[in-house]
Amino acid sequence: MDSTIPLGVFTPGVLSNFATVLIFVLIGFIFAALALWVAKLLRPSNPSPAKMTTYECGELPRGSSWIRFNVRFYLIALFFIVFDVEVIFLYPWAVVFKQLFTHPQLGVLVFWEMIIFLTILTLGLAYIWVKGDLDWVKTLVDRPESEPVRGLTEAPEEEVPTP
Amino acid sequence: MEILTDLIRSWFGPDKMSDQAVFITVASTMATIMFIVMALCALIFTWAERKVAGFIQSRYGPMRTGRWHGWAQAVADMLKILGKEDIIPAEANRFFFSFAPILVLLGSLLAWAAIPWSPGFVSADLDLGLFYIFAVSSLVIVGLLMAGWSSNNKWALYGAARGAAQMISYEIPLALACIPVVMYTGSLNTTDIVIAQQGGMLNWFVFRNPFLFVAFIMYFIASIAETNRGPFDMPETESELVAGYHTEYTGMRFAFFFLSEYANLFLVSLIAAMVFLGGWWAPIPGLDFAPALTFIIKGVLMVLLNMWVRWTLPRVRVDQLMHLCWKVMIPISLICVVGAGIWMMLSGQAGA
Numbered sequence: 001m002d003s004t005i006p007l008g009v010f011t012p013g014v015l016s017n018f019a020t021v022l023i024f025v026l027i028g029f030i031f032a033a034l035a036l037w038v039a040k041l042l043r044p045s046n047p048s049p050a051k052m053t054t055y056e057c058g059e060l061p062r063g064s065s066w067i068r069f070n071v072r073f074y075l076i077a078l079f080f081i082v083f084d085v086e087v088i089f090l091y092p093w094a095v096v097f098k099q100l101f102t103h104p105q106l107g108v109l110v111f112w113e114m115i116i117f118l119t120i121l122t123l124g125l126a127y128i129w130v131k132g133d134l135d136w137v138k139t140l141v142d143r144p145e146s147e148p149v150r151g152l153t154e155a156p157e158e159e160v161p162t163p
Numbered sequence: 164m165e166i167l168t169d170l171i172r173s174w175f176g177p178d179k180m181s182d183q184a185v186f187i188t189v190a191s192t193m194a195t196i197m198f199i200v201m202a203l204c205a206l207i208f209t210w211a212e213r214k215v216a217g218f219i220q221s222r223y224g225p226m227r228t229g230r231w232h233g234w235a236q237a238v239a240d241m242l243k244i245l246g247k248e249d250i251i252p253a254e255a256n257r258f259f260f261s262f263a264p265i266l267v268l269l270g271s272l273l274a275w276a277a278i279p280w281s282p283g284f285v286s287a288d289l290d291l292g293l294f295y296i297f298a299v300s301s302l303v304i305v306g307l308l309m310a311g312w313s314s315n316n317k318w319a320l321y322g323a324a325r326g327a328a329q330m331i332s333y334e335i336p337l338a339l340a341c342i343p344v345v346m347y348t349g350s351l352n353t354t355d356i357v358i359a360q361q362g363g364m365l366n367w368f369v370f371r372n373p374f375l376f377v378a379f380i381m382y383f384i385a386s387i388a389e390t391n392r393g394p395f396d397m398p399e400t401e402s403e404l405v406a407g408y409h410t411e412y413t414g415m416r417f418a419f420f421f422l423s424e425y426a427n428l429f430l431v432s433l434i435a436a437m438v439f440l441g442g443w444w445a446p447i448p449g450l451d452f453a454p455a456l457t458f459i460i461k462g463v464l465m466v467l468l469n470m471w472v473r474w475t476l477p478r479v480r481v482d483q484l485m486h487l488c489w490k491v492m493i494p495i496s497l498i499c500v501v502g503a504g505i506w507m508m509l510s511g512q513a514g515a
Contacts, residue, residue, distance in 0.1 A: 017288055017289050018184065018287070019187075019286045020190040020194075020276060020296075021188065021273065021276055021287055021289075023187065023191055023194055023278045024190070024194045024272060024273050024296055025269065025273065025288070026194075026270045027191055027194035027195060027198065027270045027272075027321060028194070028265075028268065029269070030194075030197050030267070030275070032264075032265045032268055032419065035402055035415055035418075035419075036415055039245050039246075039415035040243065040249070042246050043245070043246050043247055043248050043414060044246075045249070045417075046248070047248075047250070049253070051250060051252075052250065052252055053252065053254075054252050054254050054314075054411070055252075055318070055405070055410055056317065056318075057405075061254070061316075062256070065314075065316055065322075066312070066315060066320075069320070069321075069324055070327075073324050073327070074327050076328045076485070077331075080335065081330060081383075083493070084331075084335060084338075085333045089341060090339070090342050090500065091294055091342065091345065091351065094343075094345040094350060095345060095350060095351060096344045096349070097346045097349070097504065098349035099349055100349075100509075101507075102192075108508070108509070111504055111508060114175060114504070115501065118497060118500070118501065121481075122494075122497065125489075125493065125494070127347060129489075129490065131346070134485070134486075134489045134490060135482070136481055136485045136486070137480030144284050
């Protein structure tokens, strides 16, 4: 960028680089609206009740699909938050890692601090791994073998009998 | 950007426009160019994908439209999609249903702002560049969930839930794989990352040390999963979920999802080229006469590699997908981060 636009510093009257991002948002909206408008001019529109029904392979839809869904998706979301925050903490460390090496002791210290941080999180990963929360198909440990539970596993890992 | 700034200044005459006006003009021009590039790559890559799929399966793919190898097939598809009726199911949530495709499109467009095409030619030279790209591409996940939920369709909901689970899971190895590179560069600025790889193929980050090579492979696998393409196309498995989250979409709104998918495909390939494969630097020093072209060629080669993988490997199961991400790729990526750090310390490359 040229000298009239300072990097990342907010000065009144001078636009920072994030202003470009804002302009990208606006232009994106404008183009999307334009495309939809052009399509609106060209396309036919004759809705009928049958056409407006929810697609369910040609059958009449049964019930709403706004239902409770499997808990495994929430678990994945929880793990994601933990590990994504880990990554967010790793990035600033990675940026300064090279600079801090000019100082011999401090560089090693910085490295070991991150090793400790990663070890704690890896222990967390090992914990959820051992607990079986990373398994997509959950095994039901509480129930005896003789009592099959239906409808709780989506994709059982059982072998397909060969014909 | 300086080229464009100078061009606009000389075009309208010096001192005619204030700095802000020039800045806004430059940014709008860049946004428009990026949008056109996005639309073009969707057109070209849909055609290329069919041809690649055809050749891999010993057939020709599209041959009729436009005479030469059916080059106009994608254009014809686009025109046809323009004339398709826009159906919003009566049961759907109208606002979110209409808004989701725009959000998905925006998520892909925004990430293009920080791509460095050639020295100094980057729309937004952000200090947070790489981080910004990962941050805004997450908008796609929000749009995808919005689309799936608002359709009020079981297939769409399953597709969106799976898609979100897959994309957020693979975002972690994707971001972790780029950390060794950031450690070497000491900056998140995309231009700085490319400049750090100057001087021939051996200075590209893939070949710097073995951990970076593994990190590149991790990045490549995660990027396939991020773009929801085969063998990880769980959100839209035709055989079980009809079309996944865009089951209910028609016409232009469907096209937005499609456009975003191919734009993201090119985007992750360009990021791979930028972060690991030396960006605009040619393999042999001294051949850097066409930086932008070199960069785009690298991106296109990565896209072709992506297509090759898609049409060669069978689709994995959902549980295998999650197993691969959480139990294989995340541990390996973490080892890469630590290993690259140790390598830097031992080889003394850090202080330089």
